[in-house]
Amino acid sequence: MNTPNRLLLTIVCEAVLEPLLEEELPPLGVTGYTITDARGLGTHGRRSGAWRKEGNIRVDILCDPALAERVADHLRREYEAHYGLLIFSSPVEVHSA
Amino acid sequence: MNTPNRLLLTIVCEAVLEPLLEEELPPLGVTGYTITDARGLGTHGRRSGAWRKEGNIRVDILCDPALAERVADHLRREYEAHYGLLIFSSPVEVHSA
Amino acid sequence: MNTPNRLLLTIVCEAVLEPLLEEELPPLGVTGYTITDARGLGTHGRRSGAWRKEGNIRVDILCDPALAERVADHLRREYEAHYGLLIFSSPVEVHSA
Numbered sequence: 559m560n561t562p563n564r565l566l567l568t569i570v571c572e573a574v575l576e577p578l579l580e581e582e583l584p585p586l587g588v589t590g591y592t593i594t595d596a597r598g599l600g601t602h603g604r605r606s607g608a609w610r611k612e613g614n615i616r617v618d619i620l621c622d623p624a625l626a627e628r629v630a631d632h633l634r635r636e637y638e639a640h641y642g643l644l645i646f647s648s649p650v651e652v653h654s655a
Numbered sequence: 656m657n658t659p660n661r662l663l664l665t666i667v668c669e670a671v672l673e674p675l676l677e678e679e680l681p682p683l684g685v686t687g688y689t690i691t692d693a694r695g696l697g698t699h700g701r702r703s704g705a706w707r708k709e710g711n712i713r714v715d716i717l718c719d720p721a722l723a724e725r726v727a728d729h730l731r732r733e734y735e736a737h738y739g740l741l742i743f744s745s746p747v748e749v750h751s752a
Numbered sequence: 753m754n755t756p757n758r759l760l761l762t763i764v765c766e767a768v769l770e771p772l773l774e775e776e777l778p779p780l781g782v783t784g785y786t787i788t789d790a791r792g793l794g795t796h797g798r799r800s801g802a803w804r805k806e807g808n809i810r811v812d813i814l815c816d817p818a819l820a821e822r823v824a825d826h827l828r829r830e831y832e833a834h835y836g837l838l839i840f841s842s843p844v845e846v847h848s849a
Contacts, residue, residue: 566743661840687793687794688793689790691788
């Protein structure tokens, strides 16, 4: 039952990135993700001071720490400079997957 | 303020299960839950290889570990064989409930 | 990369509170939040026994423990008596913000 070292990696970003993530996540090793529509406000990524309230998405990925790092590294490199981006993770126990 | 041993149990499943969960969760002891619409992709449950992107839901339940186990056991037994199902939990501190 | 002592503070409340939160959170020190629409059922706040299923929202705020306390204190004081309210937090590691 207990699956050690599983993380829930959460990405909050602009909805315009959804089709890009759908293409880019599987080659990184991501086999599943959940997307929900969100709105919000923030100074994410390097667009400091950009307070917006518009179409964002939240992408949740259940993964191990190495994959979380790989995904976060990729997204920072590709998108942090030009898009609002917030990435965080927390440990979870998996009961069924 | 601190409420030890509280978990956030998260269930990601097909939206068709929502009315079933609404009937089945309260008798198991669940007194509250939050549902959000989601979409995604994954090899959840035993439908390995089923990559879909369609109407899913995410159900979050604040509960203690025993109730989390009871709910997870029930859902695995009833739905894992035939539906996409992802269940995980993480410890949370409750500030107001 | 690692940002110690970061929390994800989650507020589940009635959607009618959204414009009030948008006004009240920034003066408390909140610089970013994510809102998702939710529905659910529960005996939240002091409206014990109020089982409802209707327009709720989920507000997620990435913050430090002091800000989480400040926001939770404010919301309890202002809204717990008259609105359904659920507030919880969990530690997260921030990969990009």
